Amino acid sequence: MTRIWTTSGFLDNDPWDLSTDGSGEGARVLSLDEALELAAGSNEPIAVRIEPADDVTRLAPVVDRVVFVAVNFPAFSDGRAFSHASLLRDRLGYTGEIRAIGGVLLDQVPFMLRVGIDSVATSHGPTIERLAENNLPGIKLHYQPAAAESSPVAGYSWRRRSAP
Amino acid sequence: MYRYDEFDHDFVRDRVAQFTDQVERRLKGDISEDAFKPLRLMNGVYLQLHAYMLRVAVPYGTLSSRQMRKLAHIARTYDRGYGHFTTRQNIQYNWPKLSDIPAILSELAEVEMHAIQTSGNCIRNVTADHFAGAAADEVADPRPYAEILRQWSSVHPEFSFLPRKFKIAITAAERDRAAIQVHDIGLQLKRNEAGETGFAVYVGGGQGRTPMVAKLLNPFLPEEHLLSYVTAIMRVYNLHGRRDNKYKARIKILVHETGIDNLAAQVEAEWEHLRAGELKLPDADIAAITSYFAPPELSDRAEGWAQLAAWKRTDEEFSGWVGRNVAPHRHPDYAMVTISLKPIGGIPGDASADQMDAVAALADEFGFGEIRVTHEQNLVLPHVALADLEPLWRGLKAEGLETANSGLITDIIACPGLDYCALANARSIPVAQEISNRFADARRQEEIGELKIKISGCINACGHHHVGHIGILGVEKKGAELYQITLGGSADENTSIGEIIGRGFEPERLTDAIEVIVDTYLAERTGREEPFIDCYRRVGAAPFKLALYGGSEVEAA
CATH class of the missing domain: 3.30.413.10 (Sulfite Reductase Hemoprotein, domain 1)
Structure with a gap:
C-alpha cells in the first residue's frame, strides 16, 4: 500500500488525486500542459505533476498560483526529477509541497530532501519502516549548497551542514 | 598534498557508515540486487566474473607514502597480495569479499581515502596530469x-x-x-x-x-x-x-x-x-x-649533475633507464621519475603488496613521500634529486621495478579483459604479455621509439584502444576471440581516433601482425626523429594495409 511521508511524519488523509485520469479521490493533479491551459483560462490554484521530460521552468509565470507539485521518478536510475526540484526551489522560488512519486526507495530520500522535495509516496515495505523510525541513511555534511535548509560551514564557501 | 580536515574525516566516516548500512540491508533482503547495484557502484563495488571488485579512488592520481602502505596492507590482508592501477589513476582489488568491504573502507578512511564515486552514473574521480606540481x-x-x-x-x-x-x-x-x-x-x-x-x-x-x-x-x-x-x-x-x-x-x-x-x-x-x-x-x-599543494622545499643539489654523468658512463643499464623513465623537473637539480608497472611479460598496471611497500619506502627516502599514479598505469615519483637517482634505481631494481620502457612499445595499456571482467568479449592481458615478450629486447624497443599500444577486451574501450597509436580491440566472432587493429589514435594535445585497418586477427596471428606494422613503420619513416604517429599521419594507412593484407584489400579499401 502506498504511504505518503512528509518531513513531519506520515500523512493519513492525502488531499491529492495523482491518477492521470482523475479516477482517484481528492483534488486532481494535472499534467504540465493541462495545468498551463487551466492557468491561462482561470485563476484557480494549480496542482501539477512533472514528468521527467517536462520543462519545469514553464511554470515560472504562474508559480505564485501553484499549490502542489509531484515530481515523477519512474525508475531508480532516472535522476531528472532532482533537477526539476532544484529548479522549482532555486530558480522559480516555489515554496509549496514537492512530492516524489514513482518507485521511491529509501536511499533516494536523503538526496530528495536536499534538493527541496519534502514529501514522498512509497509502497516499499522496508522503506516505510525506516521512514517510520525517522532513520534515514543520509549524511549531515555536504560539499555543495542545495535547496534544503542548511548552514554554511567555516572553511570553504561550498560546504554546508544540515540541521541535526 | 591535500590533507583532510575534521569535516572531511566526518564526511568519509559517515559515508562508510551509510554504505555499511546499505550492505546490511542488502544481505537482509531489504534491498533488491537491482536497487543495490547503483548504490554499490556509487561506492566502487563491482560484481565481476569471479568475485566482487573494489575500486579505490586516488584523487587526481596523488598518493602519499602512508597511503601507499595502506594500499599494500589491504592487498595483503583482504586480497591476494596485489592490486591493479587503472587508467583513471585509481587502484582496484579483484578479490575482496563483500562482507569485508566495510572494513576495507574503514581502513582507507584512516589514511584519508575512500571509494566514493569510482563507479556508477555519477561524477567520477577527477583525473589530472601525473606530473602536476613538478x-x-x-x-x-x-x-x-x-x-x-x-x-x-x-x-x-x-x-x-x-x-x-x-x-x-x-x-x-x-x-x-x-x-x-x-x-x-x-x-x-x-x-x-x-x-x-x-x-x-x-x-x-x-x-x-x-x-x-x-x-x-x-x-x-x-x-x-x-x-x-x-x-x-x-x-x-x-x-x-x-x-x-x-x-x-x-x-x-x-x-x-x-x-x-x-x-x-x-x-x-x-x-x-x-x-x-x-x-x-x-x-x-x-x-x-x-x-595544500605547495611543492616540497627543494634545496639545490647541483652535485647531482656530475654524479649522474659519472654513473651513466659506468652503467649502461642505469643510463638507459635514465634516458627513458626520467624527465626534467622544473628545478634543474631534480627529476620526475616514472616507475614502470609494465615489466616484460607482466600484467600492465599490477603491483604486488611488497612492491607497493617498496615504492612507499623509496618515496620517503628519495621523493618527499609523494607518489603519483598515471593514466598509463605506471607510478611516478615527482620530485627526485639527480643526486639520488642511482640509489633510487638500485632500490627499484631490487623489486623488479626498473623496467626502462616509459612510452615504448612494451609500455602497454590494457584493460582487465576476459580474465576478470564480466563485460569483456576477449582477453587483453595475455595479448599484452605476448606482445611485450616479442618486443622484449631493449635495443629494439629504443630503435622503434615512442609507440603506444592500447588494448581493450570489448567495445567499452577501457583499454583506450581508440587513442592508441596501435589500438587493439578484442571482439567475439562465432564464439572465438578476434582482434581488430586500429592505427593513428592519440590522446594528447593532438587527439585523434584510430582508424580500423582491416579485418581482425586470431589470437595466434595478432603479435605477428603487430610486428608487421612495426616493420612497416621502420621502413617508411624518414628516420628515428619521426615517431610512429607522425609517420602514420604522413604516409596514411595504405602501406600498412599492403603489408598486412597484400594488394587485394588495398584496392578494395
Whole structure:
C-alpha cells in the first residue's frame, strides 16, 4: 500500500488525486500542459505533476498560483526529477509541497530532501519502516549548497551542514 | 598534498557508515540486487566474473607514502597480495569479499581515502596530469581545482543519478598528459592576456563504442566560475542526456545530436542564473586549497649533475633507464621519475603488496613521500634529486621495478579483459604479455621509439584502444576471440581516433601482425626523429594495409 511521508511524519488523509485520469479521490493533479491551459483560462490554484521530460521552468509565470507539485521518478536510475526540484526551489522560488512519486526507495530520500522535495509516496515495505523510525541513511555534511535548509560551514564557501 | 580536515574525516566516516548500512540491508533482503547495484557502484563495488571488485579512488592520481602502505596492507590482508592501477589513476582489488568491504573502507578512511564515486552514473574521480606540481611546462598546479571539483561533486544530490558516468580531467600544460579531449569535460588551466587564471573548457569527448574528440565549449572560463559553470553543464546533461539507450547516454552523444553551438547556448543560459550565486569561488578558498599543494622545499643539489654523468658512463643499464623513465623537473637539480608497472611479460598496471611497500619506502627516502599514479598505469615519483637517482634505481631494481620502457612499445595499456571482467568479449592481458615478450629486447624497443599500444577486451574501450597509436580491440566472432587493429589514435594535445585497418586477427596471428606494422613503420619513416604517429599521419594507412593484407584489400579499401 502506498504511504505518503512528509518531513513531519506520515500523512493519513492525502488531499491529492495523482491518477492521470482523475479516477482517484481528492483534488486532481494535472499534467504540465493541462495545468498551463487551466492557468491561462482561470485563476484557480494549480496542482501539477512533472514528468521527467517536462520543462519545469514553464511554470515560472504562474508559480505564485501553484499549490502542489509531484515530481515523477519512474525508475531508480532516472535522476531528472532532482533537477526539476532544484529548479522549482532555486530558480522559480516555489515554496509549496514537492512530492516524489514513482518507485521511491529509501536511499533516494536523503538526496530528495536536499534538493527541496519534502514529501514522498512509497509502497516499499522496508522503506516505510525506516521512514517510520525517522532513520534515514543520509549524511549531515555536504560539499555543495542545495535547496534544503542548511548552514554554511567555516572553511570553504561550498560546504554546508544540515540541521541535526 | 591535500590533507583532510575534521569535516572531511566526518564526511568519509559517515559515508562508510551509510554504505555499511546499505550492505546490511542488502544481505537482509531489504534491498533488491537491482536497487543495490547503483548504490554499490556509487561506492566502487563491482560484481565481476569471479568475485566482487573494489575500486579505490586516488584523487587526481596523488598518493602519499602512508597511503601507499595502506594500499599494500589491504592487498595483503583482504586480497591476494596485489592490486591493479587503472587508467583513471585509481587502484582496484579483484578479490575482496563483500562482507569485508566495510572494513576495507574503514581502513582507507584512516589514511584519508575512500571509494566514493569510482563507479556508477555519477561524477567520477577527477583525473589530472601525473606530473602536476613538478612539470616545467605548466601554468600552475591543476590539482587544487581537481580537489575543489572532487569536494563539490561528492554525494551531489542533483547529479548522482545521471544518464551515465561522467569523467572530468584537468591539465595545466599545452602538452596534454591527461587526455582531456577524451573526457566528458576536459579542463585546461591557462592564463589570459590580463594574467588572470581560468580554463579552456572542452566537452563531449569519450571512447566506448562511439569514440569522439571533445569540442571546445568555452575558450576561457575565469577560475571563480568553475563550479557554477560545471553545474550548468551537469544540469543540462542531467535533464537532456539520453536515457533510452545506455550506449547513447554519455554527454558526447548529447553534444553530437544537439550540436556544440546549441548546447553552448543552453549551458550559457543556465549559467546566467548561477554565475553570481553561492557557487562562485572566493579567492581565499582557492588560495587555501592551493596552499595544500605547495611543492616540497627543494634545496639545490647541483652535485647531482656530475654524479649522474659519472654513473651513466659506468652503467649502461642505469643510463638507459635514465634516458627513458626520467624527465626534467622544473628545478634543474631534480627529476620526475616514472616507475614502470609494465615489466616484460607482466600484467600492465599490477603491483604486488611488497612492491607497493617498496615504492612507499623509496618515496620517503628519495621523493618527499609523494607518489603519483598515471593514466598509463605506471607510478611516478615527482620530485627526485639527480643526486639520488642511482640509489633510487638500485632500490627499484631490487623489486623488479626498473623496467626502462616509459612510452615504448612494451609500455602497454590494457584493460582487465576476459580474465576478470564480466563485460569483456576477449582477453587483453595475455595479448599484452605476448606482445611485450616479442618486443622484449631493449635495443629494439629504443630503435622503434615512442609507440603506444592500447588494448581493450570489448567495445567499452577501457583499454583506450581508440587513442592508441596501435589500438587493439578484442571482439567475439562465432564464439572465438578476434582482434581488430586500429592505427593513428592519440590522446594528447593532438587527439585523434584510430582508424580500423582491416579485418581482425586470431589470437595466434595478432603479435605477428603487430610486428608487421612495426616493420612497416621502420621502413617508411624518414628516420628515428619521426615517431610512429607522425609517420602514420604522413604516409596514411595504405602501406600498412599492403603489408598486412597484400594488394587485394588495398584496392578494395
